[in-house]
Amino acid sequence: MRDFSYLRADSIDAARQAAALPGAMLLAGGTTLIDLAKCGVTEPETVVDITHLKGLDGITVDDRGATIGSLARMSSVADHADVKSRFPAVSEALWQAASAQLRNMATIGGNLMQRTRCPYFRDPANFPACNKRTPGSGCSAIGGVTRGHAVLGTSEACIATYPGDLATALVAFDAIVHLGDRQVAVDDFFLLPGATPDKEHAIAPGEMITAISILASAAARRSTYLKVRDRQSYEFAAASAAVGIEFEADGRTIRDLRVALGGVGTKPWRARAVEEALKGKLLEPDTVRRASQLAIEGAVDHGANHYKIELAPRVVARAILKMGETA
């Protein structure tokens, strides 16, 4: 790991100013940044430690919704009683991610900013070609081993999967990312790779995530996060679904539905076509399975990741039907 200067921020403004300087990067839990610095992927000149800042780790939940400070740890949010009861999908996405130790370190702000696990991206010594790391250098994954790569939102420049679980739950419930005074819908915060896969987030140098907020809703209250992976625990998603559902008074007709996919897209993937197809319908297995196929509209595989196109709709259907059972 190349050496860097260390600067401990004592205020949000100081952190923003320091992070705006060339080569400077914010350091929160370090579970992405230090990892990638060791891989030689990120080479900060200065790390700006924000973990000693006060007042950014609050979690407030009331009838209107939840506001979570950017320095709140994944573990605190996952275990928060009101997050569990009003936003179960958020809690479940968090406790099924990473490990207990990593969740104690990792912050909500850093979590949104985590980078892809594309093995070529993580290995610059052996794979110099990577458009995300070095724009214009090519893509080592296309034509390589693609088992973990995305099938939705890919481009000719990059097919890397966005690996995070939390953001998948957040896009399902229209969460807002707070960058100080500026607010961005979480769906707009994540960018498609297109021709510029190095640009991943709608955030400018010198901006800092200060909080995320989510509006309360009946669908968020009856929600779940279903994560399917190669081993039962401590693994990224092969495919996952965040689903929230609200029924009419009859308890069977779907009034509101939220569906988002993880592990299959270049960004957290909202599946609005599935939602629209099922609103107003009775929750019945065949109807749900047919509608869930719409989740992978436009999917493109690169060989070894073809299974994701089969898997994702099944995960969506299973999650929706599971929510129906508890009706």
Place this chain on the structure above:
Amino acid sequence: MTSKTRIPIKLQINGHRHELEVEPRVTLLDALRDHLGLTGTKKGCDQGQCGACTVHIDGQRVLACLTLAAQAEGRAIRSIEGLADGDGTLHAVQAAFLEQDAFQCGYCTPGQIMSAVACIREGHAGSDDEIREYMAGNLCRCGAYPHIVAAVRQAALEIASSTETAS
């Protein structure tokens, strides 16, 4: 390679204050092992994947290999060396690992034990399934998992009953 100046830091480890000078990039793991001679905390992957380097910061289990030493300034750090009582009486989790034979080569063991102590304290050791889920961040290449689960289960029961009698 840019070489940055060393920085002075003060660390509070197992109740003792240590002053050292390190390059900013030095992790807590390297500070413990290479600068302070506390080699009980192990380096497995050095990449946040195996849990061998698990220590407690302000009572929470974390990975020392992804924590900068400088970041840990002002926090209370506890490593495996600080777990037993001053008179050498083993912590309930250490004793349970011995009794259940919960290791083979022993390399992952300090990390497993530090993780288990926190797992029990968090209330995540209620069933074997829960223990498996919440101990998943500690890999064991010898595959001692069934014995590790048994040791955590035993220690959790012992700690629960001793706090009941104490209160």
